[in-house]
Amino acid sequence: MNEQRANQPAQWFRDEIAQGLARLVVLRLQNAPWEDDIAYTQQAWVDTLWARPVGWDAELDTARLRTAFQRLAGSINRWPAPRALLEVMPERPRQPRLARPKLSAAEAAENRAKLRQMIQETGIGGASREQ
Numbered sequence: 001m002n003e004q005r006a007n008q009p010a011q012w013f014r015d016e017i018a019q020g021l022a023r024l025v026v027l028r029l030q031n032a033p034w035e036d037d038i039a040y041t042q043q044a045w046v047d048t049l050w051a052r053p054v055g056w057d058a059e060l061d062t063a064r065l066r067t068a069f070q071r072l073a074g075s076i077n078r079w080p081a082p083r084a085l086l087e088v089m090p091e092r093p094r095q096p097r098l099a100r101p102k103l104s105a106a107e108a109a110e111n112r113a114k115l116r117q118m119i120q121e122t123g124i125g126g127a128s129r130e131q
Contacts, residue, residue, distance in 0.1 A: 009050040012058040013065075017046050020069030024079070031079040048082040060092050 021042050025032060033041040050056065068089035072080055075088070103111070118124075 009046050010056065010058065012062065013050060013056055014042075014046050016062060016065040017049065018042050020065060020072075020085075021045060023069060023073055027073060029079045030077060033079065045082050045085075049085065052086065064089050064092065 021038065025035070025038060054061070065085075068085045071088040072084060076084070
């Protein structure tokens with residue numbers, strides 16, 4: 001039961017999909033769902049998109065979802081499938097890389113010695129140069 005709850009779409013995700021679909025509905029696109037069916041349409045979109053291997057995150061994905069719906073609204077004439085949203089969704093912002101650790105000359109020499117020893121022990125380097 002707890003695993004089933006963990007797999008349930010988060011409320012922020014449901015809200016973003018609902019708002020995005022509401023914006024598309026008012027465009028009166030060809031093949032748009034009837035107003036009576038929008039709740040079922042919304043649930044289908046939420047289930048379909050949440051199941052994608054994205055690892056949805058409110059902080060990383062809220063703005064991406066909004067941008068994707070804006071892009072869809074500005075570029076389509078027919079009601080889209082959920083896949084179309086993923087196709088126009090911007091990439092996640094890249095996380096800053098950690099700075100390279102600063103090693104003293106002694107630490108660097110010790111690391112090189114350890115690497116040489118591991119290479120020699122595993123035989124990766126072929127014939128050793130010390131022969």
